[in-house]
Amino acid sequence: MSTPDFVAAPSKALATFGRMTFVASLALGLAAGLALVPVSGNQFLAAVAIFSVLCAAGVCARLSARRSLLASEHIDELEQKLLKHEMEDRRSYQALVERSIGGFYRTTRDGRFLIANPALARILGYESPEQLIAEPNNVGRSLYVEPKRREEFHALMHTDRMARDFVSQIKRRDGSIIWIAENAQAVVDGDGRLLFYEGTVEDATARRNSEEAALRIMRETRDATRDAARSKSSFLAAMSHELKTPLNAVIGFSDVMRQELFGPVGNERYRSYVDDIHENGRRLLGKINDILDLTRLEGHLMDLEEQNLCMADMVAAAQHAVTEGKKTSAPIELDVPANLPLLRADAKRLRQILVHVLSNAVKFTASGGRIGVAAKIEADGRLAIIVSDTGIGMRPELVNQAMHPFRQLDGRLERNFEGLGLGLPLANALMGLHGGQFTIQSGLGDGTTVSLRFPANRVIRAGKISAA
Numbered sequence: 001m002s003t004p005d006f007v008a009a010p011s012k013a014l015a016t017f018g019r020m021t022f023v024a025s026l027a028l029g030l031a032a033g034l035a036l037v038p039v040s041g042n043q044f045l046a047a048v049a050i051f052s053v054l055c056a057a058g059v060c061a062r063l064s065a066r067r068s069l070l071a072s073e074h075i076d077e078l079e080q081k082l083l084k085h086e087m088e089d090r091r092s093y094q095a096l097v098e099r100s101i102g103g104f105y106r107t108t109r110d111g112r113f114l115i116a117n118p119a120l121a122r123i124l125g126y127e128s129p130e131q132l133i134a135e136p137n138n139v140g141r142s143l144y145v146e147p148k149r150r151e152e153f154h155a156l157m158h159t160d161r162m163a164r165d166f167v168s169q170i171k172r173r174d175g176s177i178i179w180i181a182e183n184a185q186a187v188v189d190g191d192g193r194l195l196f197y198e199g200t201v202e203d204a205t206a207r208r209n210s211e212e213a214a215l216r217i218m219r220e221t222r223d224a225t226r227d228a229a230r231s232k233s234s235f236l237a238a239m240s241h242e243l244k245t246p247l248n249a250v251i252g253f254s255d256v257m258r259q260e261l262f263g264p265v266g267n268e269r270y271r272s273y274v275d276d277i278h279e280n281g282r283r284l285l286g287k288i289n290d291i292l293d294l295t296r297l298e299g300h301l302m303d304l305e306e307q308n309l310c311m312a313d314m315v316a317a318a319q320h321a322v323t324e325g326k327k328t329s330a331p332i333e334l335d336v337p338a339n340l341p342l343l344r345a346d347a348k349r350l351r352q353i354l355v356h357v358l359s360n361a362v363k364f365t366a367s368g369g370r371i372g373v374a375a376k377i378e379a380d381g382r383l384a385i386i387v388s389d390t391g392i393g394m395r396p397e398l399v400n401q402a403m404h405p406f407r408q409l410d411g412r413l414e415r416n417f418e419g420l421g422l423g424l425p426l427a428n429a430l431m432g433l434h435g436g437q438f439t440i441q442s443g444l445g446d447g448t449t450v451s452l453r454f455p456a457n458r459v460i461r462a463g464k465i466s467a468a
Helices: 005-036 041-099 118-124 129-134 148-160 205-259 268-298 311-323 347-363 396-402 423-433
Strands: 103-107 113-116 162-171 177-188 194-203 306-309 332-335 342-346 371-377 383-389 437-443 447-454
Touching: 103 118, 113 129, 118 129, 118 194, 148 162, 148 177, 177 205, 205 268, 268 423, 306 311, 306 347, 311 332, 311 342, 311 347, 311 371, 311 383, 332 347, 342 347, 347 371, 347 383, 347 423, 347 447, 396 437, 423 437, 423 447
Parallel strands: 332 371
Antiparallel strands: 103 113, 103 194, 162 177, 177 194, 306 342, 371 383, 383 447, 437 447
């Protein structure tokens, strides 16, 4: 750092005057000596040389002394400035801590307060920081509702040197209980030895109460939803009995009449009516069963009856159920190897899945189109069943809507296709019950591909077949 001009100018002047005075004194002394003592020419030159050396040494000594004095004065000035800044920083930091709305503290490891600000005293119910520092002699025993929380705090400080959002219950001075959140760090010396803990404290009671209230509401809502689902299932089960009992009678008696077990029907028109009664009765029974199954799935009330199943047989049975007694617009082509590993699944529910997906493909594929069913073991060990068609398809943004029950993509009263919109949602839910994956890819006018993927742990490979 350079010396200010107002200091440097007088200093230089004094130094120059001092050097000139010193040299003049030496010169006069030398002249007087030479005048009194006779010397030869060589002796005179030697005396002059000695005089020059002495002058230079004297000047250097005085300059060095002067520089040392100036440097010492400059260092003292810097030290005074640094001390002043340090004192100002300390006062600013102390004022910041004192005015802070959050609690601030320093404690020893054994739980004695070294520093506390007014905000912390207010949070803990003390009249002043001095009272807080004086009264509790051990934070763990005096303040924490659960003293083991202090040990957990120590453990965090030992391993991480800090604690973030450390929430605990605290006893205030009046005995009331609050929640606090601490953010603290362990302060150590140069050798890594702990000096003290330093941190901030926030009253987290309101936040904690809000969280507990939200959790309570969530639990109550969950329980109410579960109770509602059970009530709905119980109601539908009772309604199912009331509907299915007479419906089974209609289906049974119409079947007897179709087969003419007790004699001929007579009029051919009556035979056609009986066939319609029987067919529509079966369709209605299927819809009722689908609604009940979907309700059981939503209420988590359905269990699987698992066995080892041959996929080729299951696909063939589903194809027969979809095409039995019906004239389909597009043929169903199967590509299911007979040597596929067995699948551990519920036969009734797997048949439901396949029938619903195939029925959807048949319904929306016009004459001249193609429907295909393929099955294979994928690289990750899952068993995949792919049902594809060249039907009317749907816009990709409607795929998610098709997965919700009772959603009709064609909402007009005069819509072209019948159904409640339960097939795909029910198949998806049954796949989820098996731990499988149900995906749809479709485009308007480009057909639809439905992929059913069963997890690898349901695939029974050779040497692992168990009895059904």
